[in-house]
Amino acid sequence: MSQILDSYRGLQLGNRWDRAPKWFRTVALLLVVAFAFYLPFLNILPFAYIRTDLNPTGSDWASVLFLIVVYMIAAVGLNVVIGFAGLLDLGYVGFYALGAYSVALFGSPSSPVVQALQSRFDLSEEWAVPFVMCIPIAIAMSLTAGVILGAPTLRLRGDYLAIVTLGFGEIIRITARNLDNVTGGAAGITQVPVPPGPEIDGRSFFNTIDAERWYWLALVILILIVWLASRLEHSRVGRAWLAIREDEDAAAVMGVAGFKFKLWAFAIGASVGGLAGLLFGSKQQYVEPNAFMLNLSFLFVAMVVIGGSGNIVGVLVGAFLLTYLPERFRELQEWRPFAFGLALVLVMVLRPQGLVPSRRRAAEIEDRRHEAEEAAADA
Amino acid sequence: MDFDALINGLDRHTLDGITRGSIYALVALGYTMVYGVMKLINFAHSEVFMVGTWTVLGTYTVLGATAGMGVGMVIAATLLALLAAMLASAGTALAVERIAYRPLRKKGAPPLIFLITGIGCSLVLVETFGQVLRAFFGPPFGRVTVNIPSVIETKVVFTIPGIDLPVTNTRLLIIIGAIVMMIALDTFVNKSRLGRGVRAVAQDPDTASLMGVNQERVIMLVFVLGGAMAGVAALLFTIQYDITKFDIGFIIGIKAFTAAVLGGIGNLRGALVGGLLLGVVEVYASQIWDSSWTDVTAFIVLVLVLMFRPTGLLGESLGKARA
Known part of the structure; x- marks a missing residue:
């Protein structure tokens, strides 16, 4: 087993990629993106076996692709928190739920919040906050929640953070279930708005039938988020996260304000999670508390860690495998x-470094393994 | 908000909370000891408790124990169930340590990875009872709540004079049982040679191993002890609530961990204080608001305690507090 892994490491895909000429990298990236856009129509036989709708009980292929990309967005966001800053967030589903609930509460004409606004300001019964306005609302809500949750807890030790965030995820879900007159309770909210678009064949552009359009939309957002996240990783902020992750005390001595940057990571991760939740809620056109069980948090963490925390490509692979399989x-x-x-086990x-580890992280783990071996030898 | 319901039955609710809290406290011991020694949240510990409740059911089934047996039979069945549950839970805890944690320790993996394998183990154990065993043996395994025969017949033993509060034998057993186990464990850790090893490793693993303490053996010991305590908790839980379910561990596990943090993680007496306090607060809160908010209250209490006293109520120590 370890021999196979060693030969795999010998390939040094990451290094080869870095050394490849720029035109090659551009073309390869464009091809990958083009292939991703083509995926919903994949019908050439040996390759079509990856489709999920082959057997009668299988689910719609384009919808599965959409879900994969939404989870990829969430995983990339969580990777900022876990992979970059090294903070364990076990309540990420809370932000995901907040995103979904924001678009539902403010965008759906049948939500209690919109109805309250209607009667308060004498608006018509069809009035609701337009979808485009729901995006900043969703991001602001999850970002605020991230800051409110992070501010008191990020000073705590890592393990405590894990349990407090876990509690937060549950609090969001239980509150959504119990506050009948605000969130619609266990019954949830219907008529969640969809993104605007030209009408085709008398249906709105984003509808329940043509799932591939949703997939393409999510893919565009994913590419944007991946680009932003990779820029962040190599920015001053990213280097600060790295320093904090490695040794918070040493970072503090060098003048890196640990708390500030940790809060940044938390807030950025939260808003990306909210965005993913918004996409999910809008595609479902229905939001209910049971869609946001704690298991989903564990699933998100597993995506990041199995893929290789800290490495965006690894995280994408992890999210793909854990949603697709x-x-x-x-x-x-x-x-x-x-x-x-x-x-998982x-x-x-x-x-332990994940399937497609970040090179730096793999080196760290290798380092620690040597230390552990030396300690064992000493003892 | 309904304070009247709380005030009117304050004595009853307090007793209720203490009963509930005793069980939390026993489960919390497992978290607190493993954390004290390894600085690790053992996520699979909730499932160690769950295995215990199923073992109680299994023992009763094998013995053919039902409600309304003679006193001798009841005592024999309960003691056997206790022994079986302790063994099964300790065995499960040990197996989790062997499979999920030891290989990672050898590789020097970062703490996050331990959490993931812990979650994985927890899922495997839950699904073993919810799916795998059902596929082979059918009911009672599966995803439904299973009744456990109430071998001990509930009756009022005495009434606390003055406030006219009836105390049943089962409640008495749970509270006394939990406290006795707590004292036994506390004495073991503080007085015995092995316990001294545990405290030494908790204080400073490197120095402890230089002094000849076998760290691996201490780690195994804390998993076994924590597991056995979870087994006791499992028996007491089934006595009070007469049910089990494949995912019963999850919420109790989270509460117990909350209790451990509340009292000061790594501190055995803290687990008792935290458990009892959490139990009482939960029952009070479920009276003031309604029971659907119980879990939220528990978490809010946790956040408040961590904000104002991050080391818990009694402070962190299995030996002495360390950062």
Whole structure:
């Protein structure tokens, strides 16, 4: 096993990529993006087996692709918190839920919030906040929540942060379920607005049938987020995160304000999570508390860590595998959580740095392994 | 907001909260000891408790124990169930340590990875009872709540004079049982040779190993002790609530961890204080608002305590507090 892994490492894909000429990298990237856009129509036979709608119980391929990309967005956002800044956030689903609920509460004509606004300002019954305005609202809500949650807790030790964020995720869901007269309670909210677009065949551009349009929209946003995140990683802020992650005390001595940058990571991660939730809620056109169970938080963390925390490509791979595989093997149904748990343990025990690790992180782990071995030898 | 309901039954609710809190406290011991020694939240500990409740059910089934047996049979069945649950839970905890944590420790993996394998183990255990065993053996395994025969018949033992509060034998058993186990564990850790090793590793692993303490053995010991305490908690839980379920560990686990942090993680007496306090606060809150807010209250209490006293109420120590 380790030999296989060593030969894989010998390929040095990352280094080769860096050394390749710029035109090659541009063309390769464009090809990957073009292929991603073409994916919903993939129908050439040997490759079409990756489609999820082959068997009768399988789910719609384009919708699965959409979900994969939404989870990828969330995972890239969570990677800012876990991978870059090294903070363990187990309540990421809370921000995801806030994004979905913001677009539902402010954009749906049947939500209690919009109805209250209607009667307060004598508006018509069809009035609701337009979708485009819901985007900043959703981002602002999740960002605010991130700051409110982060400000008191980011001074705590890492493990405490994990449990407090876990609690936060549950608080959001339970509040959404219990506050009937604000969030619609367990019944949820219907008529969540969709993005504007030209009408085609008498249907709005983004509708429940043509899922590939949703997928393309999400893909555009994903590319934007990935670009932003990779710029951040190599910026001054990114270097500050790296320093904090490695050694917070040493970073403080060198003048890196730990708390400030941690709060930044938390807030940025939260707003990306809110954006992912907004896309999800809008595509479903229905938001209910049970869609935001705590398991989803664990799933997000698993995506980041299995893929290789700190490395955006790795995180994308992790998000893809953990969303795609359960959909592709739908016939296994009830066995999937068991397989997921088993996979988590196996992958992490055999490959603690993740499937596609960030080179720096892999080096760190290698370093620690040597230290552990030396300590064992000493003892 | 309904303070009348709380005030009218204050004595009853307090007793209720203490019962609930005793169980939290016992489960919290497992978290607190493992954290004290390894600086690790053992996410699979909630499932160690869950395995215990199923073992109680299994023991009762094998013995054919039901409600309304003779006194001798009841005591024998309960003691056997206690022993079985302690063994099964301790075994599960040890297995989790072997499979999920030890290989990572050897590789020097960062703490985050331990959490992920812990979550993975927890999922595997939950699904073992919810899916795998059902596929092979059918009910009672599966995703439904299962009743456990109430072997001990609930009856009022005495009434606290003055406030006229009836105390049942099951509640008495739970509270006394929890406190006895707590004192036993506390004495073990503070007085025995092995316990001294545990405290030494918690204080400074490197120095402890220089002094000849076998760190691996201490780690195994805390998993076994924590598991056994979870087994006791499992029996007491089934006595009070008469049910189990494949995912029953999750919420109790989170509460117990909250209790451990509340009292000061790594501090055995803190687990008791935190557990009892959390139990009482929860029951009070469910009276003032309604029971659907119980879990929210628990988390808010946790956040408040961490904000104003980040080391918990009694401070962190298995030996002495360290950063």
